[in-house]
Amino acid sequence: MNYDQVLSELETLATETFSLWDHNRVGFQWRHYTWNHTMRVRAMSMELGRREGGDVKLLEVAGTLHDITKRYDGVILTDDNGKRILDHNGFWLNEMLTPARNNVVTELYEKHNLEGKVHHESGAVITENILGMYDFEPAFVEAATSVVLAHLKPMNLTAEDFKLLYGSIENQILYDADTMDPNIGYTGFFRNIHIHAYFALQRGNFDLEEYVRNLPRWINSKQEFVDKLLTESSREVAQARQDRNLQLFTTMVAELDDMEINRKYGLLGIIEYFVSETEDPHFLNQLEYLKSEWLPLRKQWAAEEEKSESERERAEAAINRVNEFLTLLEREGRGEI
Ligand SMILES: [Fe+2]
């Protein structure tokens, strides 16, 4: 078996599966989120695997498939009082969204009656069946299935059940990477601004200054996620991400004192760009656009336009802050930091 070939087929299967639904946004998810998140979680878990001495190929395969049934999730079900309905493990239950088209994943989903199961359970069944079609060792298939199953942690696990579910380091790692990605660091910030602005715009308007000043509330609310991560390496990475976010907040607040320049050249301009993209966000494409078009254009403006010495210097400093931000965002996206 050619591993690279198989991995590339699994990636194609994941992107194909995610595109079988036509809807864009449901709750906090959007069309391109699942794939971008999958790639980031996979990269982060492979990095954590290297640090913790885990099986990196196992994490690569399981990371690729971990959210394979996620697009079935519709709105979160609520009771008559508007409270979210939890199952006995503490997972939110979702309405099921039927795909507009079918492939081998949706066929397996039907064949194994996975409707109504939370996506880590249905995803584990799909993973086991898909990997079974290739020449993997049975122990590898079993381990990958277990990693996918463990990527959501049931509430109130007994010590015994915890050992069963998280006895292997790879299970702990994927859980950690999956918890970190939407919540902690610049990747969490990217998600937060697109969610926050989307709802703000629906209510009428997005207030830039208010958003920036309130960031610590959001950042600090994530500290408990850091403390509850399962591996030492994850807690280290996550704490560095938290610190980085608080630093980002300080830098953004300082930018508010020079609004005009910083909305044009600085991090405030980046926020406003993200706000303009809330309809259909795409992490990788937006990052590419910012690097290859947004930033070069500002560099050109800073060099060309008639402005005072002081204005030019402030514009250049703002551009440097954006450059730094994009570099770190990209490195987080690649799971390096
Ligand atoms: Fe998931």
Ligand SMILES: [Fe+2]
């Ligand atoms: Fe995930």
